[in-house]
Every structure is written in C-alpha cells, then in structure tokens.
Amino acid sequence: MTDLQMAASDELVAGYVRATMRVEPPATLTAEVMRAVAVLPQERRGWLSAFGQYTPALAALAAAALILAIGAVISAPRNVGPPTDPSTDPTATPAPTLTPEDARILTEPGDVIRIPALDSEGQFGTITLRRGDEIAGYEGYVPLQALMDGEVFFIELDVSYEMDRATSEPYGNAEWGFAVDADGDGFDADDVVRQILGYGVDGEVLETGPDPLLPWFNSGSDSISGGLVAELPAFATEYDIYLVLIADTDPGGPEFEAEAIALLRGPGDPVGVTTFDPADLPSESGAPAPMSSFHVLPTPIPSPVATFEPAPDADADELFAETQTCTNTAMSLIVTFPASWHTNESYEDLPECSFFGAEPLDAKLLYNGLVQTPRVGILERLEWLAGEDPLIERVPIAGRESWRLTFTDEHMSSPGSIFLVPLTENAYGPFAQLGGATEHQAVVARMAVLLEFSE
Amino acid sequence: MDPVRRAQAGDLEAFEMLVEQHAAPLYRLATGIVGATDAQDIVQDAFTAAWRQLPKLRDPERFTQWLRRICVNRCRTHLRTVQVAPISLEAGGADQLPGRGDFRDAVDARAVIGPAFRRLSADQRSVLALHYGLGLSISESADAMDVRVGTAKSRLNAALRAMRVVIAPRPNGTGLADEQAASQ
DSSP states (O other): OOHHHHHHHHHHHHHHHHHHTOOOOOTTHHHHHHHHHTTOOOOOOOHHHHHHHHOHHHHHHHHHHHHHHHHHHHHSOOOBSSOOOTTTOGGGOOOOOSSOOOEEEOOSTTBEEEEEEEETTEEEEEEEEEEEEEESOOTTOOOHHHHHHSEEEEEEEEEEEEESSOEEEEESGGGEEEEEOTTSSOSOGGGEEOOOOSSOTTSOOOTTSOSSBOOSOEEESOOEEEEEEEEEEGGGGGSOEEEEEEOTTOOSGGGOOEEEEEEEEOSSOOSOOEEOOGGGSGGGSSSOOOSOSSSOOOSSOOOBOSOOOOOOOHHHHHHTTSEEEEEETTTTEEEEEETTOEEOOOBTTBOSSOEEESSOOOHHHHHTTOOOSOOEEEEEEOSOOOSSOOEEEEEEETTEEEEEEEEOOTTOSSOEEEEEEESSSOTTSSEEEEEEOGGGHHHHHHHHHHOEEOO | OOHHHHHHTTOHHHHHHHHHHHHHHHHHHHHHHHOHHHHHHHHHHHHHHHHHHGGGOSOGGGHHHHHHHHHHHHHHHHHHTSOOOOOOTTOOOGGGSOSOOOOTTOHHHHHHHHHHHTTSOHHHHHHHIIIIISOOOHHHHHHHHTSOHHHHHHHHHHHHHHHHHHHSOOTTSOOHHHHHHHHO
C-alpha cells in the first residue's frame, strides 16, 4: 500500500469523525447537570495532594518516604501460596488510601495477595490476586500494539472479587492498570499507563489465553473472577513493573490516585516476546487482492434522464430570485448561490467557494469540521463510493451526465440527495460532489441546475 | 476570582458557567467516542465527577484539559460495558483502497466507515475523536487520554491501521459494503 493510498483511507476516517462530531448538546444539559450536582458534596483534598499543590518540597519528601516504604515492603518476605484468611494475613490490611502508600509483591508465579475492595462507603469485599506466568505470546494473536512497539510480552494474573455486600460502583477489569518505572524514581503517577488488560489492546479476546477473563466491569453483589493479562512493551523488562488498582474516586488526570499497587516484575530478561512481523498480517502477504468491490457500482446502471428539474419550493425560489456566483478554481466550477448567502475563503487545502450557508462561514472552522450551521458544500471526490443502496439516478448537470444519489436511511445524519458531477470523461470519478443539510435540499437542487464549468 | 477557583470553593453559579462553557465541546467529544445515544449521559456523568473532584484539582489553569480527560475516561469505562466485536486482522487487500478523496460531507461514506468505527476499541475511538474531531494536537490528545505522546501516536496509528484493514476489501473480493448488504 502506498502512502497516498494510506492517506486516502485515513482521510475517510478523519472525515467521518469530524462529521459525527458536528452536533450540539441538548438544551437541557446544563440544567440537568446542575440539578445533579446541587445535591452532591464536593470531595476535599487529601493530605499529599494538598502538599503537592503548595509545597513541592514537601511533596518530594513524601514521595521519597513512599519509595522507602515501597522498598521496605519489597524486602519483606513474600506471601507465596494459596489465599489466606484476611484477618490473619499481614498483607490484607485495608488501605483506603488517597495515594499509593503501600506496595505488595507479585513477582513470582503463585504469589498471592489479598486487598480490600473499596467503594465510597468502605470495604465491600476482598480482592485476591494470584500471579500467573510470564508469557511470550499467544498463538494466533497479533497484538496491534506490537505493530508499534515492535515487541511485547504478557503477564497473567488470576483475580477474584469476593463480595461482602453490594456496591453501586464499578469493579472488575476496568479498575486495573500497570506502571513501568522507566525513570527509576520508584512508583509514581507519571509511570502509570492505563493500559487495558486482559482483552488485548484492541478488544480482542485472547482465545488461547486465560478462560474466563475477569469481566470488564461489574456492579451489584456478584462475586467475579477470571484472568487478567498485562500486555507489556518489551522495553519494560528493564525496569520495575507495578500492577495498579486505580482508585475509582478519581476520574483521571493530574489527580491520579492509586488505591493499591503491587510489584509485578523486577528488571530482567523476559521469557520471550512477540515480535511483530508484517507477514503475520494476511492483508500484507500473498498475492495482491482482486479488484476492490468497495467501489460499489450501481447495478443495473440507470438510464440517463433528459432533463432535471428541482421539485417546486416557494422558499427556495424566493432565495434564488437574486443570486451571486463564485469560482471553485480547484474544480473549475462556477457556482451560483443565493445573493443573501455566504461562501468560504480558501484555507489549507480547502478551496474557496466550497461551502455555502445563510450565515458567514469561517474557512478554518470549516476545514476542521467545527461549524455547526447547516450548510451546502461542493467538494472534490475522486472515487465512486456507495456504502448502502441509495436511489441512484443519472441526471444532466453542467452539461455532463451526472449522478444523483438519494439517501433516506434513518441512520444518515443528513438524509437527502447528493449530486456527483464527473470532472473528466470517466463517469465514475473524479467528481464534484454537491450536497447539503436536509433542510437545504431545495437549495442544493437549484445550485445543481445552475452549476457550470469555467473551462 | 475566576470561575474555576470559585467552583472549587463550592460556588454552584460559577460551576454552571463552566458547564455552559464546556458542554458543547465535551458533548461533541463524547459523541465522537461513544455515539450520540449515550453522549448526554456520559457528559452529565463527567460534569458530576468534575464537580465532586474539583477541589482536588491542583492546577485550575488546566481545568479544560482535566475535564476533557474525565470525559475520555468516562467514555472508556462506558465502552467497556459494551461488547465490541473485535476488528479481525484477517481482513485483507489493503492495496485496493481509494486513491484519494475528500469525503468531509460524503453522506454515503458514513455508512461504510461508521460500522467499522464502532468496532474500534475505546482507546482508538478516543484518539481519533480528540485528534481529528476536536482538532487537538497529538500532545494535547495524549494529555486528554492520560498517556505519553508516544503512546498516543501508537494508538492513532493502530486505529488508522485497524480501519484500513476493515475498509479494505477481503481477499475474496468482498468488502465491508458487501458484508452490510449480505446482513440485510
């Protein structure tokens, strides 16, 4: 695949994302938020966070104390063996902390620790963690992260939540992350990668991995258990790696908090790694694929109609009583649109005379897909691409046999018609694509009829 | 005193100003990641969490970034409750992608890309929504996802690659559009 072809696909994705996000929030949103927060107390700052804000030196001292504490725990005897009664297990002391003040050891297969499962009301159960094996890879599983990091390996754990009572807060796989102490200063928030564990980086279930996997997310009173798999970049083997229970009380960001941490692995060679090999991807191996059917052509191809007349619309006719024109030089098109409307200037690779609307248009915002005002656009499109089966007609536009595609599917953001006017003799592209918001369909049709080529 | 600091002190009117100021971009972000159906709940949840945690925000100047990060995390948590069909790497034929095109308003393209996008992971959707949807830089997107810049780049590349794999036709010549037609 060439860079140009890659860019084409990426442009499709970027355009889709921008279009999807051209929305406005419901008018009631602010009121509903305020109604909710009016009865909610705010949580006040914990002691270490407060030091962090006002006295960095104290925060550093606290961090140093934390490292010493971690070191002390690391040097303590390991709790190896089957789960023990929390009441007698020295590692089972509840730690409802605001910052990671404790560390535990899970460095050897079979190591077990138990920690309290906490919500805002206190302990609702007990979490038992059992260290599993370090795994070089899983047969048939190509982690996408390996495509970027080059090499990855895995560490398996068994996790169970034994419930003492129901909780309304989430618990399960989503609570976990890992931290790689690459800067060598001990565990801290900067080391945490909120990497999804257990289901593969891209949501792929490891078919050859632990079964069952720890559920992503649970609430209520169900005891749950299953495998948790850390997918780690190979470089992490040079550093301490921690398993982190992310505190649910913190929504993320600068106020990262760990409810509990456990040392998962010290520096040392991995048992093996999964190395990305492009040959692992079927799409990049073997014979070239046959011609794409992604470019769906209409079957049968409809016969062209002799003339095209927009449907009657008094408002649109009134708008077009006075018109103005502009030239889209990129496509050599003269566009006629209502005199009371506006068009855009050029910005980056967005040509002038591409968008039209009743309100003034900002080219930069248009380029970034940030303008919400319903509008009409005429854009260059190089390929025939029909994802669903619209009503397809052949209509004469600007002296050329063109296409009108009419979408009525309720899933479309802007049901209506688009016009594809061939820019060359090839009827299947490239095109000038003229379309617009549903409420401007009558305008679109009239602009189509008046469209002209400047050359 | 600015609204953030006033809201940190418990001033509801100041917080309402912040909600009005940030509701639209946050709603767009949530829509981009989880879809329009659940975006409102996500945004309300994010604002509620922000209100509760606001006193603990160390750097009020970074309120926007902090709020954005809360929203992304809420979206991720939400998506983890939903079973997402994984993108198979056994799709093929990436050589047959369109040569180039500008589909910013292509209604029909949405029908092809949408289903593939909805099969991306939460992290992949997030980086696409932040970078392409909100127009943030990779560094800003990384900040919103609470990851390093390199990780954000990796996720973006992985997301685009996954989409290329899905968009591209299968070795037998069928494409996503054909799959959709067959399922109807």
